[in-house]
Amino acid sequence: MKLLKLAVVAMALVSGSDVLAQSKSTPLTGAWRITYAQTTGPNAATNTSPQPGMFLFTGNHYSLVAVTGDKARPELPQDPSKATAAELNATWGPFAANSGTYEIQGGMLTTHPIVAKNTRAMAPGWAGTVYSFKIEGKALSLTSIKSATTPNPVTLKLTRIE
Numbered sequence: 001m002k003l004l005k006l007a008v009v010a011m012a013l014v015s016g017s018d019v020l021a022q023s024k025s026t027p028l029t030g031a032w033r034i035t036y037a038q039t040t041g042p043n044a045a046t047n048t049s050p051q052p053g054m055f056l057f058t059g060n061h062y063s064l065v066a067v068t069g070d071k072a073r074p075e076l077p078q079d080p081s082k083a084t085a086a087e088l089n090a091t092w093g094p095f096a097a098n099s100g101t102y103e104i105q106g107g108m109l110t111t112h113p114i115v116a117k118n119t120r121a122m123a124p125g126w127a128g129t130v131y132s133f134k135i136e137g138k139a140l141s142l143t144s145i146k147s148a149t150t151p152n153p154v155t156l157k158l159t160r161i162e
Contacts, residue, residue: 024059026104027135031056032158034066041152045070053096055158062102062111069094092117096149109133109142120148 034053038046051073053066067073073091076083083091098116102109112128113121120126130146138160144153 026057026059028055028057028062028102028104028109028133028140029059030160031162032140033161034156035159036155036157038155039150039152040155043152051094054161057102060101061099063099064096064111066096067094068096104133107132107134108145118149123148 032055034050034055036046036048037050038044047070051067051069051071053068054064056063073094074087076087076091096117098111098113098118098121100112100114100116102111104110109131110128111131116122121129126148127146129144129148131142131144133143134141140158140160141155142158143155144150147154
């Protein structure tokens with residue numbers, strides 16, 4: 001009986017350490033609200049009051065959901081099957097969503113989408129989106145270096161909300 005109790009305690013300790021290993025913390029861990037967006041290059045734009053957008057980071061995974069337009073998206077008709085192509089595009093076009101894993105090397109963040117609205121971000125052979133990043137207190141700055149979805153560099157400023 002003592003041996004059985006010892007085995008149960010040992011399994012609990014191993015399982016607990018495995019959970020701790022999976023929930024490691026990084027400087028990015030938490031919830032971040034997008035508060036500023038700037039695109040450079042052709043069609044450059046700056047948005048100091050962007051539509052809602054959030055990044056969530058755990059120890060190994062991230063999730064991004066954001067309205068990428070400069071105004072609120074219109075609602076679809078009551079019966080979405082009757083929506084026109086223009087109505088669908090106005091609602092779903094200015095919207096980004098992807099989730100997956102990430103890694104940090106120095107001041108560089110690489111995201112590897114597992115699921116994404118934009119299928120190019122999930123294409124075989126795509127190595128992920130690369131950002132330079134800097135954290136100052138509750139402020140995070142991300143600048144895209146390489147992206148499957150945005151040819152021009154984008155700088156996002158985010159505020160930690162959790």
